[in-house]
Amino acid sequence: MPKEPVQVKEISAEERNENFNEVVLGYNEQEALQEAARCIQCKNPTCIQGCPVGIDIKTFIKKITEKDYQGAYEVIREKNNFPSVCGRVCPAEYQCRRACVFTKKNEPFASERAINIHFLERFVGDYGMNAADKVTPKKDSQLRNKKVAVIGSGPAGLCCAGELAREGVGVVVYESLHKTGGVLRYGIPPFRLPREIMDYEIDAVKELGVEIKTNFIVGKAMTIQELFDEGYDAIFIGVGAGVPSFLRLNGESLCNVYSANEFLTRVNLMSAYKFPQAHTPINIGKHMVVIGGGNTAMDAARVALRLQKMNGMEPNTTIAYRRTEVEMPARRLEIHHAKEEGIKFDFLVQPVEFMGDEKSYVAKMRSLRCKLGEPDASGRRRPVAIEGSEFDMDCDVAIIAVGLNANTLLSEVTPALKTDKWGDVIVDQETMLTSIPGVYAGGDIVGGEGTVIEAMGMAKKASRAILQYLTEVKDAGCAGKT
């Protein structure tokens, strides 16, 4: 039997609620060595299949045990340009750790005993940040005169840009916001992903020669065809899912009903938690209610609670979810952190209406109680509303975190770009090629809402196909003509 897993150090719940500092402190060298030593170096390492970008987990853990951290870093960087980011945000319990041999069969997520691969990755990534050796682009590349435009600087776009730049391709990334990172920056709060960590890994992509143009909206400022006309040989679309879903309930447009996207963007991107030093305002309630059960819901609730504490209010934030804890799609660690911090969970709740005060600010949320029925297409038991079970709860800020739809801003002006009925871009699963020659896509605009690492997995696939395409197509200038 392996030794007990090494627990990761965290800031105490009391201490962390009043700021946006990182909660998980990560392993020190001693802890990393101890955890790495638990890995039994399986002959057939299933964990690697659990990783969407196929990091050679077995080897990098081996290198840790040999104290060859630079070697471990290189093994990870071989497949992933963002180890410090992924080590923090990957839902490892659904991916590599779930595939770990120590996870019991048929578990919905990783067992406690599974190797803490994500914490080891983070340790190695953070080590690499401080190491002098940088990955450099290939100098003798035959692709040096090729240019690729990447649309969106989120996980998919940055990953694709990095992969191409390493091979010597000239890459320009177009980002509509004033800052880079996409959902990493506007969606994920600093207490989960410190800005300096993200900035470091984005800067590493820039050091490979990637140019990032912020404040540039492809589809409006320039079309796909116009990018080709500018001389790009291929284009990668990584614009994310983008558009928040609402519940379509009465009262959902009352004041202080936010989409999680808006709530989090105000805080994470626009620094509304520093209002009035930062000018973007956010309204904080006495009874903040988050609707949803994913990572975004956890993030929004933990942000809401911190805002209450930072403004001298009683912490009172509730997550209302229509199923139960086990069906929640959020990372187990986030659920655990949310509970620890004092967020209340109200399960089996289906909101039916928001009610406002005399000034049209939301005041109450009316809901139905649910019970669990038969499993649905996702395999999770379906919530069934119980007739006549209406109840009201106080709610002066509501945050809707029930998912995202495709942003069709680009596809609307690009008729040749085929999309499915949800507006997601249709691609060849092997190459991520869209219906337009030379145009590839990956991330949430293809798969709907996924994880950071899944987006990167698609981007890597696309980058391989793009490299192949650039090598094969001598006159790639004809791409895009449909």
Next chain:
Amino acid sequence: MKITKKEILTDTAGTRIIRIHVTAPIISRKAQPGQFVVVMVTEEGERIPLTVVDCIHDQIVLIFQEAGLSTKLLGRLNEGDELHALLGPLGHPTTIKNYGKVILVAGGVGIAEILPVAKALKKAGNHVDTIMGARSKELLFLENELREASSELHVITDDGSYVRKGFTTDVLRELLEKDTYDFIYAVGPIPMMKRAGEVTKEFHAVTYVSLNALMMDGTGMCGGCRVTVGGKVKFACVDGPEFDAHLVDWEELSNRTKMYVDKEKHICNLYNV
């Protein structure tokens, strides 16, 4: 993103309307009447939408009224200063075609926003009646430009300090009583656009308005600018900003634009603007 020209168009009792030219070659090449940009004045600033009034070579022209902190900080910038961020062009352009006879209704800073629409509609062969109104004479601007861009210009002030006393919607009603119009377009304060819609509904005249919902990213990502139009939730930034005036839920829009009024007052006091 450099400001190359700045003019104060009106300046009365602390209410200034200002015109700036900003270097933005790509936006300038692309922007069409009815579209807007999102501006950040400083690194700590909000993202605010402003209508593109004109495109001259590699410059775009913006006209804004100093209302909240961000527009006041923008008003403090001078020629040679840079904006922190500028994104655009955003939103759908106005549908420009030969409708026949059209009325344009503009109030307040909406006078600026109507100018590119007037020019384009006239150029497309329409007979353009433009109504411009403000509380008083001092708050009127672009009169000559709008006269040139219209077939006929009707000026009116709430207090009667210039031309005639009354509201833009009074003129609108008179015109509709005399003649049939094929297309009405209104832009200005919410109460004015709402009233314009009420008047034109009586005459079954197709009416579009350009909505000034609160926005952040301007690309459909946040949903903060959502408005209910014909019972459906729309995002003003990507589905609009123009909608059928007869279908807009005006009360909801009005409430939502006041969502941060207290905080706005507080921050303006704090920064002493």
